[in-house]
Amino acid sequence: MQDYIEGIKIAYSGATTTLLISGVAVVLGLVLGLIVALCRTSNVKVLRGIASVYVDVLRGTPLVVQALILYMGLPMLLQSNGIMFTWDTPVIASIIACGVNSSAYVGEIIRSGLQAIDKGQSEAARSLGMSHGQTMKLVVIPQAVKIIIPALGNEFVTLIKETAILSVISVTDITRASMLWASSTFVYFPAYFGTAFVYLTLTIPLSKIMNYVERRMSTDVKS
């Protein structure tokens, strides 16, 4: 029993790092994702092309590989070109890797949310003389948000779990804290039981909150 409690405590010691990385990454992902979505739905062909390649590459390669390229690969590439660069902490690299990775998914969530709104809605607004901007702000986005927010919540939950992979670039998050303790004490089951337990204490409340938000929004008006 003592081992289990200790295992949970150890895992919790990494929770701040996990939350820091996933929290900042989700904001970064949201900002970049919004830009991706705008490019994907733009009238400019080049922007659409770039955004589409960006999404394909980031969704088509594993997050762990992206993190390795960024954390291990990039400094070497820069150094071989005469630019001295090292990461002060793997946390920064992790945030960037997760944020950029997430932005591809968030971009698609936002794009599909915007495109889910019936074309007749913007036609009606435009036919009243409203500008494209007014139409987006007053008609399309308020309706799209109801589709986008629940999906973004799921993305945040996914991100929290995915950060576990960052232990390979030596970020002392929940998973790595447990791994370090397990390999020095050999109490593997209590250690990783603690890891799972701590992830659940983060993801379950978050899922419940998202369910609540989703319910609130769907009881709202929808024709």
Add this chain to the structure above:
Amino acid sequence: MLRVKDLHKSFGDNEVLKGIDENIEKGEVVCVIGPSGSGKSTFLRCLNLLEEPTSGEVYLDDEKINDPNVDINKVRQRLGMVFQNFNLFPHKTVTENITMAPINVLKMSQADAVKRAHELLEMVGLADKADEYPKSLSGGQQQRVAIARALAMEPEAMLFDEPTSALDPEMVGDVLEVMKNLAAEGMTMVIVTHEMGFAREVADRVVFMDGGYLVEEGTPEEIFDNPKEERVKDFLSKVLNV
């Protein structure tokens, strides 16, 4: 007042309008009839540039409006449009649907816009629905709100794109009644419709379209009682003798 010259519109390889010339006078009520896929709706949507013509010219009064230098939002303020599927904003109340454009586009005060909205709702017989959301209204009621919403911009002409086609039969009458009143007040109207009885009763002029061409036009009597073109006769015999 509204005039098109040699209007062409293609979607990809599919040419939907193959050269339309038409002139709609101020105060005139023009009904556009014809089989499905004849280009009626596309023609109507070109009048306020919801569809960009592939070639040809569209004039509102004497201004050419399919021109990159024209502020299309200004043009659309002068042309109200009513859609087959109503397209009310589901996240706004009936009143908010009507006041949105006057407040944001015309910069009307909230109080004035609401007052005007209530007058319009009175006119379309829905004063008691002011604070409802669209989803709690029947199709016919939604369409009447849509008409009120378009009228709130005080347009010089109204475009109707099959306004009763998505309605249950018992709802059609109320909507047509509102449109009749509007016509009687002298509103310039272009109506794409399958309601032949309505077209005959209200239209000053009936335009028959088929296959992207304007096949025949004339007074309702000319078109319905004495059509010259074979295609018009054929179409009318199908829709009228059911």
